[in-house]
Amino acid sequence: MARLTGFQKLTLADDALRTWFDVLQLTKRREITVPLDEALNRVLATDVIAKDDLPRFAKSAVDGYALKAEYTTGASQFNPVTFQLTESEEVGSKQARQIWTGNPLPKGANAVVMIENTKKRDSILEVWVQLATGGNVSKKGEDVKKAEKILKAGTRLKPYHLALLAAMGNSEVKVAEKPRIAILATGNELAEAGSKPDGNQIFDSNRIMLSAMCRELGAEPVDLGIAKDDVAEIAEKLKIGLQKCDAVITSGGTSVGGLDLVPDAVNKAGKPGVVVHGLALRPAMPTAVAVLDGKPVMILSGNPVAAIIGFEVFARPLICKMLGMNREEPRPTVNAVMTRKVATALGRKTFVRVRVTQKNGAFLAEPVSARGSGAISTMTRGNGFVIVPENREGVTEGEVVTVRLFGNVEAAS
C-alpha cells in the first residue's frame, strides 16, 4: 500500500511537544541584571518584593492646603470656615499650610483642601468645602504595601512594570538571559537574498523570518547561513550551532519523500537525536524535534508557512520556557464569525489562515484563499490562525471560532 504521508505514524502535536520536553529536561535558566532602561520586553527572573511602602509617606494628591479635616465641618461657599496660614512643621487646630501635589503631609494635618475651594486673604484662608479625614491624601502604602509581592518571576516587562520598579527605587532588574538560537537553512536551491540567483534558485527567506520570530519573543538569533543538501555539511553546522547556542532551528531537508537529510544529520551529530518526526499537523507535517547534548533542536519544513506553524507549535513554547515563564505566553485572541466554510482533514490539527476584520463591533474571519498552500502571502494577507482540532473536518460558514491573532485587526472596508 502506498504510504500517503510518507510516515509510518504521525504524532499528535500536543503529544510531540510533551514527549520532547520530557526528553529535554531543560536546566535552570541563567539570570542577568540589566538597567531598567534596557529591560523593556525582557522577562523577570525573580519575584519582586516591595522593599518599602509606596508611597513611602502620606502625601497630598492635589495642590492646596493641609489642615485638620475636623475643623471644616459645615464649610460651604456661603459659609466659609477660616484657618490661620502657617509655615511651621506642624499644623495646629484651625491652621493650614500650603502644599503641592506629591508633598508629604505635614505633622498634625489629615486632609488637604484643593486650592480652588479656598480663598486666601493675607494670612487667613477661607475654606469653602467640608473635608473627610484623609481627603485628597494619598495614604502611605496605598499603592503598594511593604513586603508585598509586586511582580512575579516570568512577567514580560512592559512600560508600567518598569515604572513600578523605578517608583520603588530600583535602577536595575534581574531578567532571564536571552536564549541564543542558531538558525540554519538547508537546500541546494537556496540563494541569499540580495544575490544574483541562477535560473533554478529561489531566495532563502526562512532565516530572516525565523530570526525575527526569535527576536519577537526575546531570544537572540545566531545565523548559521545556508547548508547544501549534504548530511556531513549539515551535521558540521549543527555542531557549530550547538557549541555557540542554547538551541538550533533548521529549515528544509525534512521530507521523507526524498531524503531525511536533516534528521539523518541530527542523528549523526549526537544523542539522543530525533525524538519525534512526522506530525498530525497541517501544514508542517514533516516537522521533527530532537535533542542533542541536552539542547533542543527544531527541524522545520523549508516551506515558509509550514516553518511558521512549526515555530508556533514548538519554538514558541520552548522559548517561553527558556525565559522562565511558567506557561506559553498567549497571543491575543478574538472570537469571530467564519464568512466561509473551510474543509480540513480529519486526524490533522490544521492552522487555517484567516483575515479578521471588525464590522459594527462584530469580528468576521475570512479564510485567506491559498493560491498556493505554501504561499507566504497567505500570512501577509491574513492576521490570524483558526486552529481546527484533529477531531473536526473543518469549520462551517457562520460558525464562531477563536482566532489566534498574529497581526492587527482593521475595520472592514
Add this chain to the structure above:
Amino acid sequence: MARLTGFQKLTLADDALRTWFDVLQLTKRREITVPLDEALNRVLATDVIAKDDLPRFAKSAVDGYALKAEYTTGASQFNPVTFQLTESEEVGSKQARQIWTGNPLPKGANAVVMIENTKKRDSILEVWVQLATGGNVSKKGEDVKKAEKILKAGTRLKPYHLALLAAMGNSEVKVAEKPRIAILATGNELAEAGSKPDGNQIFDSNRIMLSAMCRELGAEPVDLGIAKDDVAEIAEKLKIGLQKCDAVITSGGTSVGGLDLVPDAVNKAGKPGVVVHGLALRPAMPTAVAVLDGKPVMILSGNPVAAIIGFEVFARPLICKMLGMNREEPRPTVNAVMTRKVATALGRKTFVRVRVTQKNGAFLAEPVSARGSGAISTMTRGNGFVIVPENREGVTEGEVVTVRLFGNVEAAS
C-alpha cells in the same frame, strides 16, 4: 463660584487631538534604508511592488517525478501505468524525471507524482495514481504576481513581511526614520531611581516609563533628565529637546491649582505654544498639548497613570502619524462582560483599568480597585482599558464592553 476643575473650560479629547494636529501640520517623514535583519517592527516607508513573479518559475510542491499528467489516466495501485525514467532536459510522452520539492518543472512536464505513489523498477517507473494537469505543481506567480502591490506603506514589518521581502530577493527595505522624542520630568520632589532620596522625595518613574512607551511604538527616546520647578530651567531644557528631537514629552508641572509651570515655560520657549490645556478626560485632566517651532510638545501629568492616559490619547496617534501610518495602530481589543459596575463622571471620557480573564471561552472584565487613583499598581494588576465616553455615567455589572488590551489575557483562576 469655585472652579471645581481649575480650568475655565475642558476640551473633549478627540477635539483636542484634531485641533493640535491642525496647528501642527506635520511635514513629510524621513525615510531610511535598513537591512532586512534590522527591519523587524519598523514601519514601511513606501509601497512595495513585486519585481517578479513568486515563484519565478513553475516548481514541484513535492518530492517525486515530473511527467505529463494526461498519461496517468486510469492509473491506480491495482492498475499502475508505467513511465520511462529520463534525465534529459525535456520530458517526453510516457517519460518521467525525478524531482525534489522546489525544483523547477522540466520542459514538457505539467504535473508531479509523489514518490510515495510510485514504484521504481530499474529504469521503469510504476505510477499508482491519476494526476490532473498542474497536480503537485506550484505555478509561476501563484504566491505573488509580478507588478502586484505586495505591501503598503505604513505597514509595521512582522517576520512574515520580512520573509515575503526576502523571497522577492530584497536584502534591505525603506522604512520610516524613528522619530526622536525628548523626555523631561519636572518636580523638586523627584529623585533619580537608584539614588538615596531625602525624606520628602519620591523616585521619578515617568521618564523610564515614557521612554519605554516610545520604544514600543518604534520611536527613539532621548532623556532630558529632571528639571526643578523653575520656569527658566524648564524652558531651557525644552529648547535643548527641540534642537535634538522631533518632539518633546514632559511630565509634571501641569496643574493649574498651583502653578502652570510647564505650560508657562512652553509659552516662553516659542510660538504658538500651548494649543489646548485642560481636557474632559479622567485621569489626565491637566494634560496640555503645544506646538513649538512646528514641533509637537506633549505636557503630561506627573501622576503616572494620568501620564499613561495622556500618552495613549496624544503620543500614540502622533507617533503613528510620524511613522507614516495612515491611522493609529490599533491595540488588540476584546469584548468582555463587566463583573462589577463602575461609576464615571458625565462629560468626562474615562479610562477605567480592568483585568480581563477568560473563563470557559467568555471574557470577564474586573475593574481594578483603585487603592489610589494615581496608583501605578492599577496598571500592573490590570491588562486593559474600558473607555467610557463623555455621554455615559459609567458601565453596569453584566454590560458587554470593549476592552483595549495593554497586557496579556490569562485564564481565570
